[in-house]
Amino acid sequence: MERGLLWLPLLILFIGLTWAGWNEYRKLEAYKVWAQQFERAKYDIYAVLGQTGQTLTWGKPTRQGPVNIQTLTFSEVQTIRLEVDRQPVAPATEKVRGRIALGLTTRSGQHQSIPFSDWEIAQNWFNYLQPLVTSGQALPQS
Structure with a gap:
């Protein structure tokens, strides 16, 4: 009986x-279905993010698919910056x-703010989106 009680926490x-x-x-499977509509997308535990043409869409991942979805066009964005604890x-x-976070x-x-769990991924998205936001339009596809 005592051995059974010792193994109970492990169970x-x-x-x-x-x-x-x-x-x-x-969550990942729901994201895969959602991400098919985008040219570029990312998933992490904090947020999902997708970009198609001049539109940036993000939300919170759940098992049923992303929720709290927000969308912006590049022409609406004035500045983009990388933030740590809400500081540029x-x-x-x-x-x-x-x-x-990526601050828009x-x-x-x-x-x-679009949260990221990894600094390098946030840097890559910033470097990709900065020219798009600056010009207000999407880069041509290669």
């Missing part, structure tokens, strides 16, 4: 890890600690 941990893995798998950071900065300020003055 509970195993069940919890199994459920967490299945939950993340379902130079794109050339090496590794950083804190909450990483619209011409009407609204500020939107």
Whole structure:
């Protein structure tokens, strides 16, 4: 009986890890379906992001698909910047600690943040989107 009680926490941990893995798998599968409509897309635990033509769309991943979806066109965006803990950071900065986000300020003055879990991925998206936002139009496809 005592041995059974000793193994019970491990069984509970195993069940919890199994459920967490299945939950993340379902989120990823829902993202794959959602991302098919975009030219470029990204998934991480904080947000999904897709770009097609002059439109940028992002939301929060769930098992049923992204929720809280927001959309902006490049012509609406005045500035784009990388942020750590809501403070602007130079794109050339090496590794950083804190909450990483791509900050978008619209011409009407609204500020939107798209969270990222990885600094390098955020830098890559910033480098890709900066010319699009500056010109207000999409780059030609190659």
